[in-house]
Structure formats: structure tokens, C-alpha cells
Amino acid sequence: MTRRPRAPGAWLKQGAEQVFDHVTLETVVLPALADLGHECTLPSNSRLSKALVTLRAYSAIWKVLGFCGTRMLLRDSAYAFSIVSRRIAITWAVITLALTLPPLIHEVPRVAPRVNLATLVEIVLLLVPQALAISLPVAYFLGLVVSVRAASLPDRRRLCSGVILGSVVCGMLMFALTMFVMPWANQAYRTVLSNALNVTVRFTPPGGPPKGLSEMNWTELNDAIANPASAHHFVVTRAHLHVRLALCAAPLVFGLLALGIAGRWRSRLATVGAAISILLLYGVLFGLGAKAARDVDPVFLGPWVANLIVGILAVALLYLPRSRAVQAQHNG
Amino acid sequence: MKRRRTERLGLSAKERVVLELLVASGSMYGLQLVDESRGRLKRGTVYVTLGRMEQKGLVESQHEPATRDPQAIPRRMYRPTGHGRRVLDAWTTVARVLAMEPGR
Numbered sequence A: 001m002t003r004r005p006r007a008p009g010a011w012l013k014q015g016a017e018q019v020f021d022h023v024t025l026e027t028v029v030l031p032a033l034a035d036l037g038h039e040c041t042l043p044s045n046s047r048l049s050k051a052l053v054t055l056r057a058y059s060a061i062w063k064v065l066g067f068c069g070t071r072m073l074l075r076d077s078a079y080a081f082s083i084v085s086r087r088i089a090i091t092w093a094v095i096t097l098a099l100t101l102p103p104l105i106h107e108v109p110r111v112a113p114r115v116n117l118a119t120l121v122e123i124v125l126l127l128v129p130q131a132l133a134i135s136l137p138v139a140y141f142l143g144l145v146v147s148v149r150a151a152s153l154p155d156r157r158r159l160c161s162g163v164i165l166g167s168v169v170c171g172m173l174m175f176a177l178t179m180f181v182m183p184w185a186n187q188a189y190r191t192v193l194s195n196a197l198n199v200t201v202r203f204t205p206p207g208g209p210p211k212g213l214s215e216m217n218w219t220e221l222n223d224a225i226a227n228p229a230s231a232h233h234f235v236v237t238r239a240h241l242h243v244r245l246a247l248c249a250a251p252l253v254f255g256l257l258a259l260g261i262a263g264r265w266r267s268r269l270a271t272v273g274a275a276i277s278i279l280l281l282y283g284v285l286f287g288l289g290a291k292a293a294r295d296v297d298p299v300f301l302g303p304w305v306a307n308l309i310v311g312i313l314a315v316a317l318l319y320l321p322r323s324r325a326v327q328a329q330h331n332g
Numbered sequence B: 001m002k003r004r005r006t007e008r009l010g011l012s013a014k015e016r017v018v019l020e021l022l023v024a025s026g027s028m029y030g031l032q033l034v035d036e037s038r039g040r041l042k043r044g045t046v047y048v049t050l051g052r053m054e055q056k057g058l059v060e061s062q063h064e065p066a067t068r069d070p071q072a073i074p075r076r077m078y079r080p081t082g083h084g085r086r087v088l089d090a091w092t093t094v095a096r097v098l099a100m101e102p103g104r
Helices: A010-019 A022-041 A047-114 A117-150 A153-196 A218-226 A231-261 A268-292 A301-319 A324-330 B002-009 B013-025 B030-036 B043-056 B082-100
Strands: B059-063 B076-080
Touching: A010 A022, A010 A047, A022 A047, A022 B030, A022 B043, A022 B076, A047 A117, A047 A153, A047 B043, A117 A153, A117 A231, A117 A268, A153 A218, A153 A231, A218 A231, A231 A268, A231 A301, A268 A301, B013 B030, B013 B043, B013 B059, B013 B076, B013 B082, B030 B043, B030 B076, B043 B059, B076 B082
Parallel strands: none
Antiparallel strands: B059 B076
């Protein structure tokens, strides 16, 4: 029994059916694929000219798919942005404030009598970037859960691609925060504080206290790994780098998790409760993993274990069937 | 409301080429439009243009009759709607009037 050859563009059609909405599929993608199929079956003078025609046809199809994909992604992202950005921004501000307050309460009374107002403001402002790296993924997750839950099922499907793009953008922002802004703020904070408290130690190099791992940026960490002072230092620095990288990937895991959690329970309280529980679980796993990173081989396993476990949970929640009552509610 | 009406009447250069070709020939496939346009329409964007024009009600389409190969995706034949013909007429008239204006 001979196997029947597939029609030209058949696998592209299957892929497009999974990605594009019905209107785009019917009005743009399928007509283009139909013409591709027709063109590829036309008789031609030589094999070379047939190959050229096929190549030209497929390149045009990829252009159509790329155009439709980009348009869909941008349209859905704009929609997702308009729906969730305000909630995420408010949650981010609240959590940042909540994380900044404890060190503020601890430090300000200690240094306030010994510094002028400008230095005090500088110290307070330098505390903010230290909180941002934690508050951003948490706020992103909670803002998404609340927003996606409120959306109807068709709107939720439109939110998916926007959420994925948003998670990537958020991850890039986290990279900038954890690898550059936070180390700079940490070092600046220590310098301002030591100057304010009149520490008489002479620093080498001059200008501030020597940098610890938390004060090293991306370049400095990589330099320290490339030229380690000792085997122990090499392991510790690598573990620290992976902790920061794992933190950068957290928005992607949280984005998927938000899509999986939202709409799984009818009650808003249950949804937010589950979200906070998983967030706490992530925090515990991440803390344990970061602590264990120096002792576990390979080094990256510890920091990434929280992302791995919660990521698997997110995918499972995305694909597990919802209860009939919840489905009926979302179908309107 | 006003904006929506303007969008319905708006005609880009590519849409105008498509309408001119369709009005002249009656009905055509996407690929035929590209071939007949002498480079004014591109294969990568003609389907997007046709899809948009269909949503605006300027053209309508129907599948070709079933072919011998059941696996093949049926091609889509496009033809102008009455609204599309009127819009093209209006644009042609406006273009003619502007061309006749003294000092242009």
C-alpha cells in the first residue's frame, strides 16, 4: 500500500488552525494556502522552474503568516495591556511600598539624627530598587490573575498571546533590574550609608565599600566566574548568578500560572487565595533552592527548581479540564 | 459613528488597484490579481488586503467548485460588491474632478 502524498501546505494549514482566529484563517490564510496548492500542482517545463515556483510560493506564504501573526500579537497585546496594565501598576506600587517600609522603619531612625535631609531622601530612594525586583513578578502575577479572571472566555483566549509577550517583556525588565539596577542601588546605598555614618575605614578602591555578590552587576559576575579567586568562590558566584537568572524567568512562569488559575474557581476569593498560596509555595521553594544552590550539583538546579515545579503546575492547570459549572459560567 | 463611516469609504492605493482589476474582469483569484497588477500588488500582502476589503464590504468571495483532489484547499474567487463598485466610481470621479481643477 503506497502512502498518499500530502497536499502542498497541508501542515502549514494544520499549524495555522491552532494559532489564528476563524476570521483571519478564513479570509487571509486559507485563500493564500489554496493558491499555493494550486500553483504547486501546475505543470512546468523543468524541475528547476518548478522548484523556483514552489520556493516563491512558500516564501509568500511565510510572509502572509508572519504578517498575520505579528498583527494578531500586537492587537492582542494592546488589548491585554489596556485590560491589565492598570491593575498591575496599582498592585506593583502597593507591594513595593509594603516591601520598602520595613527597612525604612529600621534604618531611618538610626541615621536620621546624623544626616541632612538630602542624604535621608537619597537613602530612602535607594531602598526602592531593592524592592522592585521582588514586587514586579508578584504584582504581575496577582494583577494578571484578577484581570484574566474577570475576562470572558473568548477574551481570555485573546489575552493568551498578549500575556506571553507581556511575560517576555516583564522578564527583560527583571533582567535589567536584577543585573544592573539592583546591584547599583545596593552599592550606592552602602556607600551613602557608610559616608553618612562617618565610617573611617579606608576603602580600596576608593569611593565605597568593596562589592559583595549582591553589588556585582551582570558583567562583574561573569568576570568573577571567569577568574575565580578559589573553587568555592566559583561555585558561590555561579549559584548567585543562577538565582538572579531564575528570578528573571519568574514572570513567564507566573504568566502561564495566571492563565491556568483564572477561571478555575467560581469564587473570586478562592482564585485569589489559590494564587497567594502558590505564590507562597514558590517563595519557599525559591528560598530553599537558592540556599541549597551551593551544595547541590549541578549548581543551577537549586535556583531553578521553583520555576520548574511551579511551571509544571501552571501547564497542568492550563490543560486540566474545568468543572462544568465554571465552563457554563464562562461560556455566558 | 462618523469615524466608522469614513473608514468604510476609505480606499488605499492597493484596495483601489484590486477594485479596478475586479471591476474590469468580473472575478479573480488572489494569485491572478497579483499577476494582472504588473507588480503593483505583492503576493505576501494581497490576501491581507482582500481580507480587509471583504470585512469592509468592498469585495465578496466564494469557494471554487470542489476539485478532483479532496485534500486540496478550495481556492477563493473574489468579485466586487455593489458597494465596492460605487466606492470605486466615487473615487474615480473625485480623482477626475481634481485633475481638471485649474492650477493643478
